[in-house]
Amino acid sequence: MTASDHTGPERDDDALAAEYVLGVLSADERQVAAQRVERDPVFARLVDAWQGRLSPLAAGYAEVEAPVSVKAAIDRRLFTRGAAQEDRGGLWSSLAFWRGLTAAAVAALVLATAVPYLGTPPSQPQTELVASLAAEGSDVRYVAVYDGGRNEVRLSRLAGQLAPDKDFELWLIEGKNAPVSVGVVPAGATARLVPSAPVQQKLAQGAVLAISLEPKGGSPTGQPTGPVVAAGDLKNI
Amino acid sequence: MTPEDIAKLIVRTSLKDRAAFDLLYRQTSAKLFGVCLRVLSDRGEAEEALQEVFVKVWTKADRFAISELSPMSWLIAVARNHAIDRIRARRRPAADIDAALDVADPAPGPEAMAVAGGEADRIHRCLEELEQDRADAIRGAYLKGESYVELAERHGVPLNTMRTWLRRSLIRLRECLER
Structure with missing residues (x-):
């Protein structure tokens, strides 16, 4: 049995994820694990899986009414700073909105409920496709939404950093054809790209999107030159 | 409320809908307060923790979308993580958790049952x-x-x-x- 303690890093990560979720780690170990959750999507998935596995134990928590003063204090903290807070709301909501749509791709639960709730008019069947972009061995994670109505690809970076002398470039891959550039991804946590007409058509049919690491300004050859740091399928929502 | 209802409230909260946030608080704060109390075993500290948990829910509701957890499990994870971080930051744990609070073996509420299934x-x-x-x-x-x-x-x-x-x-x- 002792051998089972040392069967490689994957198992260690899974055990670490379990310990983190269970809550037995020290303050320092928890901090390290929490940072990994932010940076490492593979580890984050292990943690999520354990959260899910152990969640029935939460039935052991009694429901206890909190004093009214708590909600009042929350509202004071969140809503009394006035305009500054509200202004941030705009940016946050757009980011949140696109991440909200990812939920649709990730969880059927939210797909079924949130999207109609967000006020998408059902009478307007615009193409809207979503892709969650990630790759093994890379900490870069993006969500891409192709909005056929506005003809734009919206990107939201969930994780990963870019070196100052590099750019991310977004590619469309259709079957066995050579990748077609959608464009260099503008800097920032959220970005928009307007694809050319032929790319647009292919996007609307659903394809694989990939992000590669390129020299500043994008690939000099018209084909990816650097490693693919994230990729995923465009799915209909 | 069904898990779908709670999910809607979280998504609407991520869009900075205060009415949804208020309703989410009404529907889930008792459970999350139970989490904070159980872990921290100190009422004052649990009340502070609950505040911080809901501030996090407001600012990080968009994270729910990228997790694969059920809405209640996600909220409980936010509360547990926060309460546990807090107790670890403390020098010494409170003397006796179960003696301090009479919450040792509660019957699970209907919502807990629904989530756990x-x-x-x-x-x-x-x-x-x-x-x-x-x-x-x-x-x-x-x-x-x-x-x-x-x-x-x-x-x-x-x-x-x-x-x-x-x-x-x-x-x-x-x-x-x-x-």
Whole structure:
């Protein structure tokens, strides 16, 4: 049995994820694990899986009414700073909105409920496709939404950093054809790209999107030159 | 409220809809306060923690979308993580958690049952396959956020032994749940 303690890093990560979720780690170990959750999507998935596995134990928590003063204090903290807070709301909501749509791709639960709730008019069947972009061995994670109505690809970076002398470039891959550039991804946590007409058509049919690491300004050859740091399928929502 | 309703409220909260946030608070704060109380075993501190948990829910509601958890599990994870971080930052744990609060063996509320569903039976059956003291350690650690140090002390074993025990038990638990 002792051998089972040392069967490689994957198992260690899974055990670490379990310990983190269970809550037995020290303050320092928890901090390290929490940072990994932010940076490492593979580890984050292990943690999520354990959260899910152990969640029935939460039935052991009694429901206890909190004093009214708590909600009042929350509202004071969140809503009394006035305009500054509200202004941030705009940016946050757009980011949140696109991440909200990812939920649709990730969880059927939210797909079924949130999207109609967000006020998408059902009478307007615009193409809207979503892709969650990630790759093994890379900490870069993006969500891409192709909005056929506005003809734009919206990107939201969930994780990963870019070196100052590099750019991310977004590619469309259709079957066995050579990748077609959608464009260099503008800097920032959220970005928009307007694809050319032929790319647009292919996007609307659903394809694989990939992000590669390129020299500043994008690939000099018209084909990816650097490693693919994230990729995923465009799915209909 | 169904899990779908709670999911809608979280998504609307991520869009900075205050009415949705208020309703989300009304529907879920009792459970999350229960989490904070159980882990922190101090009312004042639990009230502060609950504030911080809902501030996090407001600012990080968009994260719910990228997790694969059910809405209640996601909220409970936010609350547990926060309360456990808080208790770890403390020098010494409160004297006796169960004595300080009469919340040792509550009957699960209807919402908890709805969330847990048939999964609850399975995890309890799988815990029963473990040695009793290890199953107790897992349950206790989950509910109270006990650290390895505390568990080792309580079970009178060296810390590394505790860690090996618990790691093995968790792996066996996973294997049982995946069977």
